[in-house]
Amino acid sequence: MGKFTPRQIALYVVVLVALIAFPLVVKGTFPTHVMIMFFMFAMMGVAWNLLGGYAAMFSFGQAAFFGIGAYTSTILLMNYHVNPWIGLVVGGILAALTGAAIGIPCSNLRGHYFAIASIAFAEIVRICFNNWKFVGAAEGLSLPLLPESLGNFMFHSTKVPYYYIMLAFLVLSIFICWYITVNRGGFYLRAIKESHELAKGMGISFVRYRLYAIMVSAFLTAMAGTFYAQYILYLDPESVLILPISVQVVLVAMLGGAGTIMGPVIGAVILIPLSEYTRVWLGTKGTGVDMMLYGVLIMLISAYQPKGVWGLLTAIGKRAK
Amino acid sequence: MSEQLIQQLVNxxxxxxLYSLIAIGLTMIWGVMNIINxxxxxxxxxxxxxxxxxxxxxxLDPIFSxxxxTGLLFLLGLLIYKYLVSKVMTGPALAQLVVTFGVSIFIANAAVLLWTPDFKMIEKPLLTGTWSFGTIQLSIPKAVASAGSVLVSxxxxxxxxxxxxxxxxLxxxxxxNSALLMGVNTDRVNxxxxAIGSALVGIAGAFLSMYYYIYPGVGGTFGLISFCIVALGGFGSIEGAFIAGILIGIVQTLGGYFFDPAYKYAIVFALYLVTVWIRPQGLLGW
Incomplete structure (x- = not known):
């Protein structure tokens, strides 16, 4: 898994160059926005994969980390004039600590129990933020407008800088997850996934490695949250802390192929443009047709292509050889 | 004990x-098939x-509905099992988790499309009003729904x-595997x-419609709470779900009474997290 063939490296370089060139070729706000959302969910899918794909911790509570990241940097900026880039790091650390705090009681839970616990946790966070006056409660927060610059993490005239920042975040996340999975931690996580008891018998600290995975995953997801706050410039619990965001993250990873490095990216490139465009075409009156299609898609994927598109591509690739 | 407190306990x-009835439907599916609906x-x-x-x-009054x-939900359960759930039974764990999310998103949004997200209510149900026992008030539809839930359970x-x-x-x-070897047609049992799990929640829905707001989002909260009840009661345990349902009902009302009603569900979820921390298999699980 760690070694790449020259052909694979060439492929990744070509894709990366194409993505860097994309805003130069395609002008227009909406396609840029769709690409930014694609990168963002791909990043969160990659982060989820560390939990669900490698360690069989099916988290349905990633929205909590996303929200913690978004709220931390925003509160720091609004109340204490702290630069959003510092807020991003603080938010990530806070999310990682929260992840650890929730990870300890949940560390013995497996499968469905973990999934339900993660939902319960995220719901607690959502309910608290909905009623907590300090963070704007249900009315939400509007970010103060700063002059546009990379240092301020804010741009008004164009979305293109956001595009490059998010692309950089995504590449960074992929690199971190790749690094973890090809090193000892990754083997431990997979050992735990394959057989809980056996891994324990081999002296692998089940709890410790699961905690590491949760913390890294929470940190990366919180980064995406801060990005989202700086990008949309408005926050409320019902837009960043809700279950549908967590589900979207799981689906991105699952559609692409859970437990593979590039799987979530493939999943996001299919799912996010699909949902963004159907929302624009069908969902203008808030009728929910776009979400219905989405529901059908989920049913079809899980019933007929549960190993994800990446699994399908690998199978085809092997047959071609 | 003050009378207000007794009133809260009754509520x-x-x-x-009712939670128990909803959760028993869920725990049956969960216990038999290892699938969360x-x-x-x-x-x-x-x-x-x-x-x-x-x-x-x-x-037609809800009591006669x-x-x-029950019948329609039984059929719905049968169809969803046959055309969807049975397909993922042998698939990866993640697919089994996610497939019913698709069903949920589809149904919830179809309801918005068909019936708008507005709150509706059954204006004049047959059962209405309250019984008074001293200062304790007992809503008649709620009492009937509860008695009915216990009977069905x-x-x-x-x-x-x-x-x-x-x-x-069972x-x-x-x-x-043992059941299969003993000649049980496990696919039919699934x-x-x-279908029975769905029918049970169908009964609960009919009861609930006598006194609760009816809107497409109503399933969200009840659904989440019933997952917690099931996990709290223990994997697939009917008795566990029954007890946990009552427990959660009481904790929710008392929590709202002593702290802030806005946080009542947060308290329920926190109680669940604490319990699984101490007993990961739930109260009556093994």
């Missing part, structure tokens, strides 16, 4: 019995809407213990459990 019990809350919502439309279009709701319990089909379901829950 908690009333909602708790994330659309369980949406099934509840559908049943409430069936009851609502029977009342609005044909003037119960058999119709009891009936199910007897069915599982006494009838041949019920025993086959056997499959305990050990699928389908039946899914």
């Amino acid at each position: 908690g019990l009333l909602i708790g019995f 994330f659309a369980h809350g949406d099934f509840l919502m559908l049943s409430m809407f069936i009851s609502f439309w029977l009342y609005t279009l044909y003037g 119960i058999p119709i709701c 009891l009936a199910l319990f007897l069915f599982l213990r006494k009838s041949k089909t019920g025993k086959a379901i 056997a499959t829950e305990m050990n699928r 389908a039946l459990s899914f």
